[in-house]
Amino acid sequence: xxxxxxxxxxxxWQREWHSRNCFLTPAVSDKPKCYVLEMFPYPSGRIxxxxxxxxxxxxxxxxxxxxxxxxxxxxxxWDAFGLPAENAARDNVSAGKNSGTHPREWTYANIHAMRSExxxxxxxxxxxxxxxxxxxxxxxxQQKLFLDFYKDDLVYRSEADVNWDPVDMTVLANxxxxxxxxxxxxxxxxxxxxxxxxxxxxxxxxxxxxALDGLEKWPEKVRLMQKNWIGRSEGLRFSFELSNLTRxxxxxxxxxxxxxxxxxxxxxxHPLTEELAKSDARxxxxxxxxxxxxxxxxxxxxAEKMGYDTGxxxxxxxxxxxxxxxxxxxxxxxxxxxxxxxxCPGHDQRDHDFASKYRLPILPVVVPEGEDPKTFSVAKxxxxxxxxxxxxxxxxxxxxxxxxNEIASRLEAQGKGKRTVNYRLRDWLASRQRAWGCPIPxxxxxxxxxxxxxxxxxxxxxxxxxxxxxxxxxxxxHPTFKHTxxxxxxxxxxxxxxxxxxxxxxxxxxARFADPTAADPxxxxxxxxxxxxxxxxxxxxxAILHLLYARFFTRGMHDTGWLKLDEPFASLFTQGMVLHExxxxxxxxxxxxxxVEKRPDGTAVAKGTGAPVTVxxxxxxxxxxxxxxxxxxxxxxxxxxxxxxxxxxxSPPERDVDWSESGAxxxxxxxxxxxxxxxxxxxxxxxxxxxxxxxxxxxxxxLRRATHGAVAAVTDDLANLRFNRAVAQAYTLANAIQQxxxxxxxxxxxxxxxxxxxxxxxxxxLAETCWEAxxxxxxxxxxxxxxxxxxxxxxxxxxxxxxxxxxxRGEVTVAIGAPEDLxxxxxxxxxxxVRVLEGRTPKKIIxxxxxxxxxxx
RNA sequence: GCCCGAGUGGUGGAACUGGUAGACGCGCCGGACUCAAAAUCCGGUACCGCAAGGUGUGUCGGUUCGAUUCCGACCUCGGGCACCA
Numbered sequence: 001x002x003x004x005x006x007x008x009x010x011x012x013w014q015r016e017w018h019s020r021n022c023f024l025t026p027a028v029s030d031k032p033k034c035y036v037l038e039m040f041p042y043p044s045g046r047i048x049x050x051x052x053x054x055x056x057x058x059x060x061x062x063x064x065x066x067x068x069x070x071x072x073x074x075x076x077x078w079d080a081f082g083l084p085a086e087n088a089a090r091d092n093v094s095a096g097k098n099s100g101t102h103p104r105e106w107t108y109a110n111i112h113a114m115r116s117e118x119x120x121x122x123x124x125x126x127x128x129x130x131x132x133x134x135x136x137x138x139x140x141x142q143q144k145l146f147l148d149f150y151k152d153d154l155v156y157r158s159e160a161d162v163n164w165d166p167v168d169m170t171v172l173a174n175x176x177x178x179x180x181x182x183x184x185x186x187x188x189x190x191x192x193x194x195x196x197x198x199x200x201x202x203x204x205x206x207x208x209x210x211a212l213d214g215l216e217k218w219p220e221k222v223r224l225m226q227k228n229w230i231g232r233s234e235g236l237r238f239s240f241e242l243s244n245l246t247r248x249x250x251x252x253x254x255x256x257x258x259x260x261x262x263x264x265x266x267x268x269x270h271p272l273t274e275e276l277a278k279s280d281a282r283x284x285x286x287x288x289x290x291x292x293x294x295x296x297x298x299x300x301x302x303a304e305k306m307g308y309d310t311g312x313x314x315x316x317x318x319x320x321x322x323x324x325x326x327x328x329x330x331x332x333x334x335x336x337x338x339x340x341x342x343x344c345p346g347h348d349q350r351d352h353d354f355a356s357k358y359r360l361p362i363l364p365v366v367v368p369e370g371e372d373p374k375t376f377s378v379a380k381x382x383x384x385x386x387x388x389x390x391x392x393x394x395x396x397x398x399x400x401x402x403x404x405n406e407i408a409s410r411l412e413a414q415g416k417g418k419r420t421v422n423y424r425l426r427d428w429l430a431s432r433q434r435a436w437g438c439p440i441p442x443x444x445x446x447x448x449x450x451x452x453x454x455x456x457x458x459x460x461x462x463x464x465x466x467x468x469x470x471x472x473x474x475x476x477x478h479p480t481f482k483h484t485x486x487x488x489x490x491x492x493x494x495x496x497x498x499x500x501x502x503x504x505x506x507x508x509x510x511a512r513f514a515d516p517t518a519a520d521p522x523x524x525x526x527x528x529x530x531x532x533x534x535x536x537x538x539x540x541x542x543a544i545l546h547l548l549y550a551r552f553f554t555r556g557m558h559d560t561g562w563l564k565l566d567e568p569f570a571s572l573f574t575q576g577m578v579l580h581e582x583x584x585x586x587x588x589x590x591x592x593x594x595x596v597e598k599r600p601d602g603t604a605v606a607k608g609t610g611a612p613v614t615v616x617x618x619x620x621x622x623x624x625x626x627x628x629x630x631x632x633x634x635x636x637x638x639x640x641x642x643x644x645x646x647x648x649x650x651s652p653p654e655r656d657v658d659w660s661e662s663g664a665x666x667x668x669x670x671x672x673x674x675x676x677x678x679x680x681x682x683x684x685x686x687x688x689x690x691x692x693x694x695x696x697x698x699x700x701x702x703l704r705r706a707t708h709g710a711v712a713a714v715t716d717d718l719a720n721l722r723f724n725r726a727v728a729q730a731y732t733l734a735n736a737i738q739q740x741x742x743x744x745x746x747x748x749x750x751x752x753x754x755x756x757x758x759x760x761x762x763x764x765x766l767a768e769t770c771w772e773a774x775x776x777x778x779x780x781x782x783x784x785x786x787x788x789x790x791x792x793x794x795x796x797x798x799x800x801x802x803x804x805x806x807x808x809r810g811e812v813t814v815a816i817g818a819p820e821d822l823x824x825x826x827x828x829x830x831x832x833x834v835r836v837l838e839g840r841t842p843k844k845i846i847x848x849x850x851x852x853x854x855x856x857x
Numbered sequence: 858g859c860c861c862g863a864g865u866g867g868u869g870g871a872a873c874u875g876g877u878a879g880a881c882g883c884g885c886c887g888g889a890c891u892c893a894a895a896a897u898c899c900g901g902u903a904c905c906g907c908a909a910g911g912u913g914u915g916u917c918g919g920u921u922c923g924a925u926u927c928c929g930a931c932c933u934c935g936g937g938c939a940c941c942a
Contacts, residue, residue: 728881801877806923852876
């Protein structure tokens with residue numbers, strides 16, 4: 001008996017599928033379509049286990065849908081712009097290799113290497129649609145979209161306080177600043193005032209929020225994260241009159257607490273602050289102090305409230321004689337609302353901290369149910385719950401909601417205020433001071449200002465000679481790139497040297513896949529057929545950044561006439577990470593798994609030296625901790641199918657999975673076992689053999705039931721992405737095939753064909769080999785998915801549990817739908833029941849048909 | 858601090874709308890085959906108990922004939938947001 005040779009089989013079928021063009025996507029057709037997409041990879045050079053898990057899941061769905069008769073689009077491409085390529089070039093510079101390898105060379109070499117690694121997984125991908133975002137043929141269209149967005153006022157240039165990453169030497173979007181640090185470099189982000197390019201994502205704040213409700217096939221968690229990120233809050237915007245007769249706009253969500261106000265505070269970055277600072281040296285010092293704390297991340301959490309009394313006084317909107325001091329306060333952000341607030345210390349923690357420090361009045365104006373307004377105190381801590389208004393003149397006695405409405409109505413009537421909705425979401429700062437990105441197709445002309453490049457001049461290509469031996473952006477330092485003529489007046493002008501954030505590249509690639517050779521950014525006929533993506537799969541880490549930007553871009557492309565839809569991804573799945581144990585020697589140095597030897601007693605030692613090794617917890621695979629396992633090595637050992645199987649089994653797909661060598665071996669053993677089941681079977685009738693008309697019994701009937709039960713279960717599990725359960729079902733069916741080895745030949749054939757077809761999407765090479773061994777001339781990938789016979793998934797009898805007072809005391813097997821009296825009688829006859837009842841008469845017997853009997857004694 | 862999510866054997870995890878807790882895998886134990894080993898096959902495996910039986914889904918309480926599932930409080934872990942007015 002021949003062992004299954006995974007290497008040979010995998011190479012063979014990959015060749016076969018390729019030469020028969022099995023995975024070329026058929027053109028637009030009347031067939032129902034299914035667009036399956038996994039987040040495309042950054043070409044770092046080598047695939048990792050996370051890729052394997054992600055692309056295996058997508059591949060299973062693509063193959064499954066294909067076998068169910070769908071027209072499937074399953075493409076692959078490369079998110080190919082980005083900093084690592086530039087860093088590699090710089091590393092070459094420091095290594096003395098003159099101006100450095102061009103990032104393009106590094107990137108395409110990596111793509112080449114990773115493509116063959118992905119192909120070794122046997123993915124059912126239409127490789128003719130492959131592209132990289134750094135192909136001029138791709139970013140040309142992105143530049144066109146940028147110009148269209150500019151025309152539609154979805155792109156603008158503005159001077160603003162921006163996040164500056166001093167290590168990567170570029171600005172960052174708000175979404176890319178995490179805990180005050182750059183998302184890539186980890187460096188503390190500084191604030192700088194610079195002129196930058198923005199996407200007007202806030203045009204869709206409300207729509208992006210409301211449409212989340214319609215994304216029913218997205219994880220609740222992701223929707224919630226986006227909801228919080230957009231951060232809608234309803235409130236009131238109104239103005240205070242200042243002592244110098246200027247007006248100061250504030251925003252509040254608690255207008256009901258206006259009579260509890262004891263100060264007004266403005267941001268250190270507020271225009272009024274800047275105005276006042278011109279003639280106030282102490283205020284200038286104060287502002288400088290605020291800025292310093294703002295950038296030292298560790299201090300942010302503990303930062304104390306600081307204020308500076310400007311000497312200005314604001315009149316209370318309902319009492320001109322009531323004057324409130326105006327402070328500049330470090331906790332007021334210019335980026336939210338109007339950059340100015342009124343402080344009500346009785347009902348807000350921050351205002352309370354501030355008022356306590358500066359000895360300002362702290363008045364309760366909302367009193368909780370059951371408290372006496374005369375004695376209720378907020379001196380120690382603010383009260384933020386519901387209640388009735390007090391000490392608030394015409395509001396007294398109203399509840400919070402009613403009071404909010406009353407104040408808003410009165411201020412609106414007086415023309416002093418307006419109900420408004422505020423969002424936390426800011427416009428997307430999308431320009432980067434980087435050379436390896438999509439050039440922004442704009443020109444700066446001394447006479448005409450900022451002028452868009454003509455469509456006919458696209459693409460604005462990156463130069464072939466970039467010198468990384470310079471400070472700052474090599475594109476800016478390039479001798480000729482930026483010198484051009486103005487598209488409007490024809491005079492000498494300067495080209496924009498900033499490039500687009502790489503998140504722009506990934507914001508519309510899914511649309512390009514519909515027809516990657518289209519002369520326009522998208523082929524409208526193709527996108528109308530293929531979009532939206534029916535199943536999108538990727539990591540949770542993109543819950544906000546990529547997924548929000550792509551939703552924005554889709555709307556922008558809708559408004560500029562390229563797409564007819566608003567939501568790019570109908571269904572989203574976020575898969576868990578791949579973990580591995582970590583190992584450290586006595587010196588605290590990390591060791592690679594292959595440097596460690598496990599002892600039978602559970603301890604571990606370093607290979608070769610035998611020095612003791614501490615086995616740490618399973619954590620996300622990362623190069624720094626060395627707890628990585630190279631997919632290609634595992635494929636060489638166990639075959640791609642076993643590794644794919646491993647990635648699908650055991651853990652639910654949304655949860656993290658722990659990599660272990662023994663687990664991989666188990667998968668390999670199962671692959672061998674399936675192969676044996678198929679090849680060692682004797683005297684199987686030929687393909688297409690009919691199962692006899694006679695009534696089946698014994699093993700034959702049991703095996704048929706097992707087969708059809710498994711088909712029904714696996715079909716359901718795969719449709720719902722429950723890969724781990726589908727895997728378990730496959731094991732169960734394999735066990736049944738072994739158990740009922742004496743079943744009728746045609747029944748055994750049916751069972752074997754079913755298991756082979758069902759593991760097809762998961763272990764495609766093995767399945768193909770087995771399919772052939774079963775005597776089929778056509779490929780398994782061209783074979784339709786098996787159908788379960790409902791009559792066989794149901795038995796005509798059922799075993800139900802018998803409980804006494806809720807505790808299981810026995811079980812009875814009865815015909816389905818057996819009369820209650822019969823079931824009761826059977827139940828009462830059970831040994832365990834008789835023993836426990838000890839002659840007592842049951843008070844009550846509950847019979848749930850076909851489910852359970854519970855005797856209450 | 859606020860907002861989510863999760864706690865089930867030695868282990869990863871099953872359990873449909875409240876109805877036999879632990880499917881299936883890994884590991885472990887025993888057996889068969891073998892000169893032996895590997896591979897494979899068969900059997901066992903929540904805990905206590907000789908057994909009858911008892912106890913068990915983070916903890917405490919509640920609803921119910923019946924709760925891993927529903928409700929309340931708490932504990933632990935994971936994630937997100939964080940002066941957002």
